[in-house]
Amino acid sequence: MTKSSRRLLGLLIVGALAGAWSYAAYRLWQTSIPDDLKLPHVDISVLVGASGLHRAQHFSLVLDLFGLAGLLLPLVVLALYAKWGHRFMSESAAGPIGTGMLLAMLGIAILWIAMLPSNLGQLWWLRRYGIVKTGYAEMVIGTWFALGSEFLGICLIILIVMGFARLLGDRWWLAGAPVFVAIGLLVTFVQPYMSGLQPLNDHTTLVQAEKRLAKREGVAAVPLKVENVGGLTTAPNAEAMGLGPSRRIGLWSTILDGRFSEPELEVVVAHELAHHKHNDLWKGLGWYALFVFPIAYLIARVTRRRGGMAVPLAVPLFLFAWVGLSTAILPIDNAFSRRLEAEADWTALQATNDPQAARALFVSFVRATNENPNPPFWDPILFGSHPTEAQRIGMVDAWQARNGG
Amino acid sequence: MNEHPVTLHVMDDLRRSRLTVFFRFLLTIPHLIWLELWAVVVMVVFIPNWLVALVTGRPAKPFQRFNAAYLRYTTTVFSYLFLIANPFPGFTGEPGSYPIELEVPLTPEKQHRLKTFFRLLLVYPAIAVAGVLLYVTYFVTFLAWWAALITGRMPRGFRDLGANAIRYIEQGYAYLFLVTGSYPCASPYVGMELGSPVAVAAAPVVAEAPTAVEAPAAAEEHAAAEAPEAPPET
Numbered sequence: 001m002t003k004s005s006r007r008l009l010g011l012l013i014v015g016a017l018a019g020a021w022s023y024a025a026y027r028l029w030q031t032s033i034p035d036d037l038k039l040p041h042v043d044i045s046v047l048v049g050a051s052g053l054h055r056a057q058h059f060s061l062v063l064d065l066f067g068l069a070g071l072l073l074p075l076v077v078l079a080l081y082a083k084w085g086h087r088f089m090s091e092s093a094a095g096p097i098g099t100g101m102l103l104a105m106l107g108i109a110i111l112w113i114a115m116l117p118s119n120l121g122q123l124w125w126l127r128r129y130g131i132v133k134t135g136y137a138e139m140v141i142g143t144w145f146a147l148g149s150e151f152l153g154i155c156l157i158i159l160i161v162m163g164f165a166r167l168l169g170d171r172w173w174l175a176g177a178p179v180f181v182a183i184g185l186l187v188t189f190v191q192p193y194m195s196g197l198q199p200l201n202d203h204t205t206l207v208q209a210e211k212r213l214a215k216r217e218g219v220a221a222v223p224l225k226v227e228n229v230g231g232l233t234t235a236p237n238a239e240a241m242g243l244g245p246s247r248r249i250g251l252w253s254t255i256l257d258g259r260f261s262e263p264e265l266e267v268v269v270a271h272e273l274a275h276h277k278h279n280d281l282w283k284g285l286g287w288y289a290l291f292v293f294p295i296a297y298l299i300a301r302v303t304r305r306r307g308g309m310a311v312p313l314a315v316p317l318f319l320f321a322w323v324g325l326s327t328a329i330l331p332i333d334n335a336f337s338r339r340l341e342a343e344a345d346w347t348a349l350q351a352t353n354d355p356q357a358a359r360a361l362f363v364s365f366v367r368a369t370n371e372n373p374n375p376p377f378w379d380p381i382l383f384g385s386h387p388t389e390a391q392r393i394g395m396v397d398a399w400q401a402r403n404g405g
Numbered sequence: 406m407n408e409h410p411v412t413l414h415v416m417d418d419l420r421r422s423r424l425t426v427f428f429r430f431l432l433t434i435p436h437l438i439w440l441e442l443w444a445v446v447v448m449v450v451f452i453p454n455w456l457v458a459l460v461t462g463r464p465a466k467p468f469q470r471f472n473a474a475y476l477r478y479t480t481t482v483f484s485y486l487f488l489i490a491n492p493f494p495g496f497t498g499e500p501g502s503y504p505i506e507l508e509v510p511l512t513p514e515k516q517h518r519l520k521t522f523f524r525l526l527l528v529y530p531a532i533a534v535a536g537v538l539l540y541v542t543y544f545v546t547f548l549a550w551w552a553a554l555i556t557g558r559m560p561r562g563f564r565d566l567g568a569n570a571i572r573y574i575e576q577g578y579a580y581l582f583l584v585t586g587s588y589p590c591a592s593p594y595v596g597m598e599l600g601s602p603v604a605v606a607a608a609p610v611v612a613e614a615p616t617a618v619e620a621p622a623a624a625e626e627h628a629a630a631e632a633p634e635a636p637p638e639t
Contacts, residue, residue, distance in 0.1 A: 091422050093481075093492035093503050101435060102493040109428045148431045155435045 025290055028283050029336065031343035039394035040401070044373045047363045047393070053373070059129050060372035060379070066122040067383050070115070071327060077114045078320040081107050085316030092312075097162045100312040104154045107319045112147055116140070129370050132233050156183075158315065165300075165309035172309055173296035180296070181289045185243070188281055192241040192248040197225035203256065206265055210249075213270045216351045219277040224269065228253045236260065236368050238268050240275035247276055260364060263357035267348050274347035280340045287336055295325045330382060337385040345392055349399045362392045409596030410587055411579040412508040413480070413572035416600060417490045419561060421553040426488065429550070433486045439496055440482055447475050447582065454583055458521045463513040464583045472582045473509040474498035480507040480575050487546045488553055489567045505568065507575050508598075509584060516586035524583065531577040531589045538570040569593045 001009075045053045088106050092099040123139050126132035134142070160179050164172035200207060207224055214221040222240075227250045229237075236255035241248045249272040255265070275281065299309075302321045306314035349358055366373045366389050373389035380388060387395070425432060454468040464472075478498030484490040484505035495502050520527060549563040576589035576596060590596055 088422075088424075091425055091492055094495035095497070095499075098493065098495050102432070105428070105432055106424065109424065109431075144431075147428070148434050151431050151434055152438070 021290060024286065028286050028290070029339065031339050031346075032278070033343055033346045034402075037395075037398055037402075039391055040397050042390045042393045042397065044366070044390055044393070047359075048366050048373070052367060056366055056370050056372045059125075059370040060375055062125050063122070064375075064379055064383070066118060066125065069118040070122075071330075071382065073115055073118060074111055074323050075320075075327060077111050078107065078316075078323050081110060082317040082320035085319075086313050089312060096166070096310070096312050097159060100158045100162050100315045101155045103312055103315040104158045104319060105151045107316055108150055108154055109147065112143065119143070131235050131370065134232055161309050161318070162312075162315075169310065170300050170304060170308050173293070173300045177289075177293045177296040180292050181285070184285055184288050184292075188241075188285060189243045189246050192225075192246050192250070195227060195241065195250060197227055197248060197250055200224045200226050200251065203265075205262060206269065209262075209266045210269050210273070213266065213351050214273055217270070217273050217277050217347060219273055222247045222249050222273065222276050224249050224251065226251055226253055226256065230254060230257070234368070236365065238272050240272045240281065243281055249273065249276075259368065260361065261357070263352070263354055264361040264364065267352050267354065267358045267361050270348035270351040271344045274344035274351070275340070277347060278340070278343060280344070283340065284337075287333070291329055291333075295322070295329075298325060334381065334384050338380065338387050341386045342391070342395065345387070345395055346399065349396065353403075355396045355400045358396045359393055362389050362396070365389055409576060409590050410510045410514065410585045411476070411576045412596045412598055413568060413575065414506045414508060414598045414601055415489075415565075415568050416504040416506070417484075417559075417564065418504070419559045419564060421488065421491050421557055421559050423554055423557055425491070425493070426550060426553045429486065429488060432493065433482065436482045436485070436494065436496070440479060443475055443478065447472065451582060455521065455524070458513075458516055458583050459518055462518060463515050466513055469513045469584060470511055472579075472584050473511055476509050476575055476578055476582075476584065477507050479578065480505060480571060483571050483574070484568070487542050487567045487571070488549045488559055489564055489571065491559075505571070507572075509579065514586060516583065520586060521583065524581065527588075528577065528581045531573075531580060534589075534591065535574045535577045538573055542567050542570045565593075565599070569597060572597050 048056070085103055085107055088103055089099055091106075092102045094102065120136060120139070123132060123134065123136065127134075157180075161172060161176050164175045164179075168175060203224075210224055211221050225248050230253045233252075234254055235252075236259070237252045238255055239250050241250055249269060251265075251268070255268060260268070299318060299321045303309050303314040303317050306317050308314060309318060345358075349355060352358065365371070371389065372379070373393075375384075375388060386392075450468050450471060454464050454472075457463075457465040457468070475498060477500060478494075478496070481490070481494035481498070481503045484503070485492075485494050490503065490505045492504065500506065545563050545566055549559060549567070552563070553559050573589050573591065576585075576587075579585045580587070580589055
């Protein structure tokens with residue numbers, strides 16, 4: 001085979017892979033929300049009051065500043081660590097992989113130290129608004145100990161990456177990326193068993209409503225469970241968890257504390273059921289798989305200048321590249337997540353047929369979380385995994401207009 | 406005086422990295438998990454090894470080497486956890502890779518069959534002493550953690566006390582796992598070498614260094630100058 005025909009073949013393979021990638025991304029991007037749906041303007045101040053809106057805007061602005069610090073500080077700290085982190089190699093008597101593990105753990109440890117003031121500031125702000133109940137010492141000690149599980153996670157990642165790099169050289173990403181997807185699959189599957197979910201007692205009407213809603217949505221009923229978070233936060237939440245036999249709906253104890261009416265809770269349950277109906281956890285894994293391959297490839301390219309991932313010298317740069325690329329795709333990740341959430345809202349409206357309850361729920365969310373219902377344009381791009389409350393209420397209005405409610 | 410088949414060699418220079426000291430417990434977690442997995446295999450190996458030792462009068466050679474590697478590894482992990490050494494240890498128990506090293510006989514020695522038969526009972530007093538020493542080590546490590554965090558150095562007394570505790574515990578393990586027939590020795594003068602590496606013949610340090618008991622500080626200074634860091638594994 002001549003050089004030019006090899007090049008042509010390479011281009012064809014890359015083109016075919018890019019085409020397959022684009023097609024998969026397009027399919028995952030599609031939702032059942034009508035394409036021509038236009039969200040009307042919603043005057044939030046009428047719903048939550050001018051003072052409530054002002055309070056939410058003030059709260060969210062400062063929280064966004066802490067959020068920006070949380071995005072930028074790791075990049076700065078890990079950039080510096082990428083430059084000088086190799087000096088910590090002298091602290092190791094282990095082999096290459098053991099030394100790589102140490103460098104990765106120390107990178108995360110330094111990041112924890114650097115982020116501590118910002119995290120304490122954020123905690124102060126959340127406590128000031130009564131959203132979080134955690135104490136300062138509790139937070140510092142708790143996050144220090146939580147580093148233990150982060151260290152274990154990063155050691156596993158380094159073991160996989162460096163292990164394959166020592167076997168396959170710069171092509172480690174071809175074997176490493178599928179392993180990361182498999183780990184993501186495993187974590188998603190076991191998450192319900194690791195979350196300390198409790199049986200849902202004293203809410204028999206909600207359990208019955210869930211069965212009814214599941215029938216309407218055409219999905220098998222999923223066990224309803226409670227996550228006891230009352231000692232940590234006042235924020236209400238619920239989540240769809242698990243895959244196949246491990247599927248659950250976890251309702252935070254804060255959403256069951258009497259602030260939300262039974263019809264509002266039914267909307268919440270219908271929303272989480274919709275995630276299971278549309279296989280959103282599988283879609284999330286698919287989305288992750290789409291990005292993990294190119295990210296792993298780019299990391300392999302970037303770390304070549306430090307000798308590749310087979311040597312511990314490259315580990316600080318690996319951390320920086322990993323966090324940098326993950327931050328770079330954050331806007332598209334958030335956009336994908338918002339589409340899935342919007343679709344779940346739409347399906348919940350179809351299933352409950354109760355726009356009043358949905359509207360009341362979203363207004364209650366603004367009061368309970370103090371989040372700005374109509375934030376500046378960049379806020380959802382960087383932090384918005386869900387549509388804004390204004391958009392959610394707008395969807396209720398749009399649904400009502402279509403269905404004559 | 407200094408005779409026990411299982412001997413701890415201390416070549417540490419007392420320097421400590423404040424960053425790794427602050428996170429020492431967390432940094433050791435991957436090792437503790439690996440240690441647990443390894444310990445399961447050691448337990449499984451114990452039964453056939455015990456039977457071999459009962460029948461032939463000495464343990465099987467492959468098991469001896471396996472147990473020796475395990476003992477060396479536990480020594481490095483405990484040394485790191487209890488701040489007795491500074492560098493992050495390797496995961497294989499490779500000899501010559503760490504400033505705190507356990508010298509373990511690789512050739513199985515002849516052992517009394519009756520003592521082998523009752524080994525699990527005979528080891529009980531040593532386990533009790535080791536348990537007490539472990540609690541003392543926890544307390545000393547707590548104090549040493551603050552000292553090392555503030556000064557960047559490990560107080561020598563704390564280091565030596567911790568090293569002695571580890572030495573006794575490892576001798577207990579070695580006795581339990583049939584690596585040696587010698588009972589652990591409570592005396593701090595037996596089975597402990599300060600400032601001398603395992604490969605005695607190859608190291609001029611030993612020839613020049615006074616005995617650890619007479620002048621440990623001088624031995625330490627020498628060790629610090631000659632062997633501040635263990636060479637990394639390849």
